[in-house]
Amino acid sequence: MKKYLVLAMSAIAAILLVACQPQTVEVVQEVEVTRVVTETETVVEEVEVTREVVETVVETEVVTTRGQGGRVTVIYWQAPSNLNPYLSGGTKEIDASSVVIEPLAGYSETGALVPKLAAEIPTIENGGVGEDLMSITWTLKEGVVWSDGSPFTAEDVVFTYEYCSDPDAGCSSANFYEGIASVTAVDDLTVEVIFEEATPYPYTPFVSAQAPIIQAAQFADCLGAAAQECTDQNFAPIGTGPFVVTEFRPNDAALFVANENYRDPNKPFFGEVFWKGGGDAAAAARAVLETGEADYAWNLQVEPEILNQMVLAGRGTLVSGFATNVERILVNQTNPDPALGDDRSEYLDGNNPHPFLSDPVVRQALSMAIDRATLTAVGYGDAGRPTCNVVPGPAAFVSTANDECLTQDIEGANALLDEAGIVDTDGDGIREKDGIPLVILYQTSTNSVRQATQAFIKQWWAEIGVETELRDIDASVFFGGDPASPDTYGKFYADVEMYTNGSSGPDLQAYMGGWTTDQISGADNQWLSPNVPRWYNEDYDALYLQMTQTADLDERADLVKQMNDLIVQDYVIIPLIHRGSISAHANTLLGVRINAWDSEMWNIADWTRAEN
Amino acid sequence: MVRFIIRRLLFAIPTLIVISMVIFAILDFAPGDPTGNLPLTVPQDVKERIRESLGLDQPTHIRYVRWLRQFFVVEPQYIIEDLTGLQLINPEDPDAPVRILSWQTRGPVFDLIFQRMPQTLLILGLAYVFGALLAIPVGVYSAYRQYSAFDNIGTFITMVGYSVPTYFSGLLMIIIFSVQLKWFPSFYDTTLEVTNWETFVQQVKQMIMPVTVLSFFNAAQVSRFMRSSMLDNLNLDYVRTARSKGLNERVVVLIHVLRNSLIPVITLLALQIPGIFGGAIITEQIFKVNGLGQLLITAIQGSDIPTVQTLTFIFAILIVIFNLVADVLYGILDPRIRYD
Numbered sequence: 001m002k003k004y005l006v007l008a009m010s011a012i013a014a015i016l017l018v019a020c021q022p023q024t025v026e027v028v029q030e031v032e033v034t035r036v037v038t039e040t041e042t043v044v045e046e047v048e049v050t051r052e053v054v055e056t057v058v059e060t061e062v063v064t065t066r067g068q069g070g071r072v073t074v075i076y077w078q079a080p081s082n083l084n085p086y087l088s089g090g091t092k093e094i095d096a097s098s099v100v101i102e103p104l105a106g107y108s109e110t111g112a113l114v115p116k117l118a119a120e121i122p123t124i125e126n127g128g129v130g131e132d133l134m135s136i137t138w139t140l141k142e143g144v145v146w147s148d149g150s151p152f153t154a155e156d157v158v159f160t161y162e163y164c165s166d167p168d169a170g171c172s173s174a175n176f177y178e179g180i181a182s183v184t185a186v187d188d189l190t191v192e193v194i195f196e197e198a199t200p201y202p203y204t205p206f207v208s209a210q211a212p213i214i215q216a217a218q219f220a221d222c223l224g225a226a227a228q229e230c231t232d233q234n235f236a237p238i239g240t241g242p243f244v245v246t247e248f249r250p251n252d253a254a255l256f257v258a259n260e261n262y263r264d265p266n267k268p269f270f271g272e273v274f275w276k277g278g279g280d281a282a283a284a285a286r287a288v289l290e291t292g293e294a295d296y297a298w299n300l301q302v303e304p305e306i307l308n309q310m311v312l313a314g315r316g317t318l319v320s321g322f323a324t325n326v327e328r329i330l331v332n333q334t335n336p337d338p339a340l341g342d343d344r345s346e347y348l349d350g351n352n353p354h355p356f357l358s359d360p361v362v363r364q365a366l367s368m369a370i371d372r373a374t375l376t377a378v379g380y381g382d383a384g385r386p387t388c389n390v391v392p393g394p395a396a397f398v399s400t401a402n403d404e405c406l407t408q409d410i411e412g413a414n415a416l417l418d419e420a421g422i423v424d425t426d427g428d429g430i431r432e433k434d435g436i437p438l439v440i441l442y443q444t445s446t447n448s449v450r451q452a453t454q455a456f457i458k459q460w461w462a463e464i465g466v467e468t469e470l471r472d473i474d475a476s477v478f479f480g481g482d483p484a485s486p487d488t489y490g491k492f493y494a495d496v497e498m499y500t501n502g503s504s505g506p507d508l509q510a511y512m513g514g515w516t517t518d519q520i521s522g523a524d525n526q527w528l529s530p531n532v533p534r535w536y537n538e539d540y541d542a543l544y545l546q547m548t549q550t551a552d553l554d555e556r557a558d559l560v561k562q563m564n565d566l567i568v569q570d571y572v573i574i575p576l577i578h579r580g581s582i583s584a585h586a587n588t589l590l591g592v593r594i595n596a597w598d599s600e601m602w603n604i605a606d607w608t609r610a611e612n
Numbered sequence: 613m614v615r616f617i618i619r620r621l622l623f624a625i626p627t628l629i630v631i632s633m634v635i636f637a638i639l640d641f642a643p644g645d646p647t648g649n650l651p652l653t654v655p656q657d658v659k660e661r662i663r664e665s666l667g668l669d670q671p672t673h674i675r676y677v678r679w680l681r682q683f684f685v686v687e688p689q690y691i692i693e694d695l696t697g698l699q700l701i702n703p704e705d706p707d708a709p710v711r712i713l714s715w716q717t718r719g720p721v722f723d724l725i726f727q728r729m730p731q732t733l734l735i736l737g738l739a740y741v742f743g744a745l746l747a748i749p750v751g752v753y754s755a756y757r758q759y760s761a762f763d764n765i766g767t768f769i770t771m772v773g774y775s776v777p778t779y780f781s782g783l784l785m786i787i788i789f790s791v792q793l794k795w796f797p798s799f800y801d802t803t804l805e806v807t808n809w810e811t812f813v814q815q816v817k818q819m820i821m822p823v824t825v826l827s828f829f830n831a832a833q834v835s836r837f838m839r840s841s842m843l844d845n846l847n848l849d850y851v852r853t854a855r856s857k858g859l860n861e862r863v864v865v866l867i868h869v870l871r872n873s874l875i876p877v878i879t880l881l882a883l884q885i886p887g888i889f890g891g892a893i894i895t896e897q898i899f900k901v902n903g904l905g906q907l908l909i910t911a912i913q914g915s916d917i918p919t920v921q922t923l924t925f926i927f928a929i930l931i932v933i934f935n936l937v938a939d940v941l942y943g944i945l946d947p948r949i950r951y952d
Binding site: 075079081082084087088089090091167168169170171172173174175225227228229230231234235247249250251252253255274276277278279280283286287290291292293294474475476477478479480481482485487490499500501502503504526528529530 | 643644645649650651652653654656657658659661662663664665710713714716717718719720723724728786790791794797799800801802803896897898900901902906907910914915
């Protein structure tokens, strides 16, 4: 028996020996591990300085050879389920597919339009956009070919429109192709889009990684309901982008190689992209910042403290990009009392007001009691900034009229309530308005950061005499649209609720349109309309109507600011944190410009690696 | 024996049908929505159309019958086609039956399962074999030298192995061997193909940590079982008889006692086999192995009901089969047990 034991042991030992071939552990690593936390700032500065130097070097000698950079490893810990963004709509699929398929134009990291497959951005000045705002004409780049060598033409663009606008396809970007009367190929390189009505912002169809062009020849049999069954196409679309799919393993990994037919002969620098998923955000951060196994890691929602500790290893850098996402508290303007039965949280033309939250003084006090800076520091770190606006970007659209909310003012909130006669009459520590105690049911989705935020806010509200009952609901239920479920955010069977939302792009019209009176969520629209607080404001409706008829960008920005101020100064929405996306890249990876307006991979063709 | 097996197999059919109905009903009643994880910027009416395109607007019983047909009629045809190269389904036929499609990937669920099987079977299978190889000798020796230093240390180690969860030991290993020593990768690369010595070494390296963690965990369980089973037998009369006949200790322990003590252990091992196919959800997640366990958990999180339904039903079939295998093995190993 001993013999077997020895045999087994030696076998294990042999395997271990083979695997543990001596590897040189870098000395630098050991030094950095012992660094003290107080040195953080200097360390970070050093890293950034060296990075800038290298970047300028690269910019002066731009010439790279396609594929010379070997492999770049990208971690999306939530791995893509397929590579057709029209059938998934999730960020993971949009970003992964964007290295293969491209739109006519995309957004840069500042939210500015940049041409991709289009030769230039059409405007009224260059004649691309009709004076009556009824049409836009795109001119395509000449000589672009698909990765299979066939020419890219206007017919592909028309086909993309037909594919996604088919109601049976279940296209998740269908809203990008709404309000279009026709899309026609004028010639091989010209596409004309005619809108059903005047469209002041015509850059929605075929723009951004959510609305890329797919190849007509490849997807010809995938129109309508058949879209769901086109597995081969959905897993390996043919594109015009810098890379080509060679292997796709859903929810696991993908391999891409440089596209031999990419329009810039010297790009991409990298010959291969290894896309890996699995694990969680902390593991992804570790792979870039500590073990150096990967070059880029996406969406690192990890406690800020842990992330900063990992950065100390000196291998990588955190980058964050901000678009329009705001974590906000919505204040129900209707009565959610269960005793009302089917009428709970229904607007009923204004005949079902909330017993105390319909009073703006109470709402203002709730907002004043919150310390947004603390919430940001504890839960978000570099991925958040305190905000007082529902429109936190693009910069030209941001109002500065509300910034005083950034300072917590519990005394002021108490004084405000006292003045309004909303005081504690029965001595239980809870204020009453007209005999109704201010007891609030506060719901949100299940998520550790959200629950921490809830706990903080509950305590601050207790300090102004408001009692809060907390509730959290599984995200797939809360954000799901099941009309039979009482727990969706749209039904809003609570007094206040919290989640993040934002505009789907730099054009804010659709986002602002979500708070008009005809968008009030309720039974008649299966609780699917976006005016979830059930807010009614005549002035707002008028401003929005004006916006839909205004094309001038400065005027539109001005209208957005006014509308933003109306909402937040009425405190029906209490903005908390402007949320960004946070990613990490290895210090050797150059050219990363994190982009919150479009795919984070929008400029992967320009990425290079520093020489060691 | 043959009659027993046939009877049991026939009895398994209604059992499995009931199981499939229960699984389907539970999943259908469970809250959750496949479009719930989409960003809020996707408008609700678009989400509604996505749900319709997935067939969610149809009543439960129709979806159930459709799934049964797909599972028992359509999918086997595709598997046979794959294995034999025969063409049973005309791909040009517009009415060709649709395979079970995952809601998350829009790809056939069976393709996903076959894609995930190699890494799961390799990691869990090796862990199972190593675990058993380690546990049986340790269990035997601990029992034979009960309360010796070896037994005490063995008891301590197995208790630690049994009670320390893999998400702790796994993370500890990653911190030591990936972050500090940089010996092994913390991400398992499923696209790696073993073609030469170098890739073989890479493959071994990425397997070492998950296999070690899991075999340690398995070994802890099995060795406790082995030890107590040995102890039960060591004091029995037949052992005394064997010794008094003058047989040497090696023969007494390894032939007489071990054979009898292995019977319950083998049942345990047989019943653990379906678990190999089930994957190790936590361990796969920690080492990013992305096998069947990870497939199941991401499908649950994404409310991908066809995938969850198909996977859990396959597990149910495996459990029923290996229960039967365990019973049959029992009969073969122990002549006193007769089923006819």
